[in-house]
Amino acid sequence: MVLVIILVLFALLAAWVVRVAGARFAVKRLGGAVLILVIVTFGTTLMLRQVPGDPCITALGTGASDEAVAECTSERGLDDSVVEQYTGWVGDVVTGDLGFAFYKNREPLSDVLEDRAPRTAWLFLYSQLIALTVAVPLGIWAAYQSGRAPRGVPRWILPVAIAALLGVAVVGGWGIAGILTVSVLVPIFVFNGIRGGPSGDSTVNTGAFVLLSIPVFVLGETLRYFFAIKNDWYDLVGYSPWNEGVGAHISSIWLPALVLGLAVSPVYLRLLRADMVQNLQQDFVAVAKAKGMSNRHILLRHVLRPSTLTLLTVAGLNIAQLVNGAIVVEFIFDFDGVGSYLIEAVARREFFAVQTLVALVAVLFVVTNTVIDVVYTTVDPRVRAEDEK
Amino acid sequence: MSNAAAMAEAEAVKAVPVGGRKEPRNYIFWFAVVWLVLVLLITIFGEWLPIVDDPNERNADTIKKGPSWDNWFGTATFGQDVFSRVVVGGRISLRVAAIGTAVGIGVGGTLGLLAGFYRGWVDSIVRLIINVTLSIPALLLVIFIVAVRDQSLFWVVFAVCILAIPALARIVRASTLQVAEREYVKAAEVVGAKRLSILFREVLPNVMPTMISFAFLTTGIILVAESSLSFLGLSVEAPTITWGSIIAEGRISFQETPHMVFLPAVVLFLTVLSLNFIGDQLLKRYDIRESAL
Numbered sequence: 001m002v003l004v005i006i007l008v009l010f011a012l013l014a015a016w017v018v019r020v021a022g023a024r025f026a027v028k029r030l031g032g033a034v035l036i037l038v039i040v041t042f043g044t045t046l047m048l049r050q051v052p053g054d055p056c057i058t059a060l061g062t063g064a065s066d067e068a069v070a071e072c073t074s075e076r077g078l079d080d081s082v083v084e085q086y087t088g089w090v091g092d093v094v095t096g097d098l099g100f101a102f103y104k105n106r107e108p109l110s111d112v113l114e115d116r117a118p119r120t121a122w123l124f125l126y127s128q129l130i131a132l133t134v135a136v137p138l139g140i141w142a143a144y145q146s147g148r149a150p151r152g153v154p155r156w157i158l159p160v161a162i163a164a165l166l167g168v169a170v171v172g173g174w175g176i177a178g179i180l181t182v183s184v185l186v187p188i189f190v191f192n193g194i195r196g197g198p199s200g201d202s203t204v205n206t207g208a209f210v211l212l213s214i215p216v217f218v219l220g221e222t223l224r225y226f227f228a229i230k231n232d233w234y235d236l237v238g239y240s241p242w243n244e245g246v247g248a249h250i251s252s253i254w255l256p257a258l259v260l261g262l263a264v265s266p267v268y269l270r271l272l273r274a275d276m277v278q279n280l281q282q283d284f285v286a287v288a289k290a291k292g293m294s295n296r297h298i299l300l301r302h303v304l305r306p307s308t309l310t311l312l313t314v315a316g317l318n319i320a321q322l323v324n325g326a327i328v329v330e331f332i333f334d335f336d337g338v339g340s341y342l343i344e345a346v347a348r349r350e351f352f353a354v355q356t357l358v359a360l361v362a363v364l365f366v367v368t369n370t371v372i373d374v375v376y377t378t379v380d381p382r383v384r385a386e387d388e389k
Numbered sequence: 390m391s392n393a394a395a396m397a398e399a400e401a402v403k404a405v406p407v408g409g410r411k412e413p414r415n416y417i418f419w420f421a422v423v424w425l426v427l428v429l430l431i432t433i434f435g436e437w438l439p440i441v442d443d444p445n446e447r448n449a450d451t452i453k454k455g456p457s458w459d460n461w462f463g464t465a466t467f468g469q470d471v472f473s474r475v476v477v478g479g480r481i482s483l484r485v486a487a488i489g490t491a492v493g494i495g496v497g498g499t500l501g502l503l504a505g506f507y508r509g510w511v512d513s514i515v516r517l518i519i520n521v522t523l524s525i526p527a528l529l530l531v532i533f534i535v536a537v538r539d540q541s542l543f544w545v546v547f548a549v550c551i552l553a554i555p556a557l558a559r560i561v562r563a564s565t566l567q568v569a570e571r572e573y574v575k576a577a578e579v580v581g582a583k584r585l586s587i588l589f590r591e592v593l594p595n596v597m598p599t600m601i602s603f604a605f606l607t608t609g610i611i612l613v614a615e616s617s618l619s620f621l622g623l624s625v626e627a628p629t630i631t632w633g634s635i636i637a638e639g640r641i642s643f644q645e646t647p648h649m650v651f652l653p654a655v656v657l658f659l660t661v662l663s664l665n666f667i668g669d670q671l672l673k674r675y676d677i678r679e680s681a682l
Binding site: 032035036039040043044047048050051052209210212213214215216217218221222225229319320321323324327328331342343346347349351354355358361362365366 | 517520521523524525526527528529530532533534536537538539609613616617620621622623633636640643644647650651654657658661662665666669
């Protein structure tokens, strides 16, 4: 049923693209995506055959009876050629049979996904929202500051602030590293922020840069230590769905979502800033300025608007980052999502479940990006013209 | 899809405000270089240095102790010196990252160069390879490869190479496409230089700076990927130490050994930060368009 709706939606999308941009373009783009999909999924099937020894024996354990192994082998198409195995797999997946993991008493993967995919989906949604609420205002602000002169904030504020915070830190008595970081870095950041201009811009940029360089698991462990172990602000009790109340839902998911959101936000921030700095140098900004429009209006309506398309593309590509992050974050927070299922399945050598999951993620990624790409290219004739060169 | 993203990525680093920045803050750059050299020297010389002990020497007196003068980074579950473990573990982590990047530049760079220069069917094939590989998220791909084969050093390195090749090929291709459009390449064509000579004498030297800068960024990415993998317990197996595995080990009894999590994590973070910063600065410094105008 779901499949039919999705297919109808795709048909509509394809029809729209053909109508607006012509059949040649549609075939080129959509055909390319289908080719990639087939190669990727075929590649994962091929990889399955690279398991040293017999994948069925490894998956079932050495104590398995010969009949069980033989059944598994024929069921998985391992005695057929790769192509037959692949077509069998595709047939199964399309009809909704995603296979199962042996160690959980043959619990079908589709049930697991039904149970766990919403959790990961909520995690993705919240983290994207957090990332955008962090990145968009800061990106606009940084791009705006980059072309301005700094405000005349006196320099002596900086040593005074450092001294004041150092005093507070010594009296409060935190760890030595904490004292140094907080009492030197924070005043510098605040000072540069107040000054605005290029230094305000570079402050935001440096912040994004540092955040980009922190591995997700380091960020996750640090925040988990601070919020869940040192202080009792987050309960490591696991996910509770919406129907257990909004409060319980939010409080069960906010920290993982925050970690994931912080991890992906610098990507948005840097790209948005770069894009807006470029847009600010366009002639239409000068014209708008000459017409007497306010800075706010120019920034939000004339400069941010063309950048939203870039943001959308990056959001599509960021799904890869999100998946990478989600695997780690779910592991850290014992969050029973698809990512932790994957780790479990890998640890138990459930190749078939892992292969199906990897293929599904790839399909999700390619389809989302193709849809974004096609919509954006169809809407914007400039990109289309560029592409046909 | 890939090209737009690659260009956007390169632009994000290069975008400089109208007035241009006055003073390039080189002292941070040199700090990053010094840190990287320090890390490299210490990990390469390792046990020959007086500050590093045997990473596997157990000591019943110092179990799960915090940092002290004897053990700078504290001690591990069986009283091993964490600092020595970080040094020795860094050897594997950095080696994996270095090999991955080298293969990435060698194979991926060549593919990207050929694709961007010859266009046509070569380009189509390379683009297909890039798109197919990039359609599986990096960590997932590495996990899949390691899960299907086994968790030996060879397969970890192999997986990481598979990661680095399309990433570098994509960037090099985008850069080559830009360079190949430039006047001196056209001029060389008009003069009648051979295609191969144009490729090696005109295009390659001008693609090189971008490639080197992204090599630093890629090394950072691989370092993070490998550490995440060993953090998840899926990288090279037990007796071998890597940065991620030290962190993963400290995580198990977090209350007693937070130093095992945070101190290696800080080393890893600073190394990745240095790599990213050097790559970023080099990209700005050698941006062809800016220096040409």
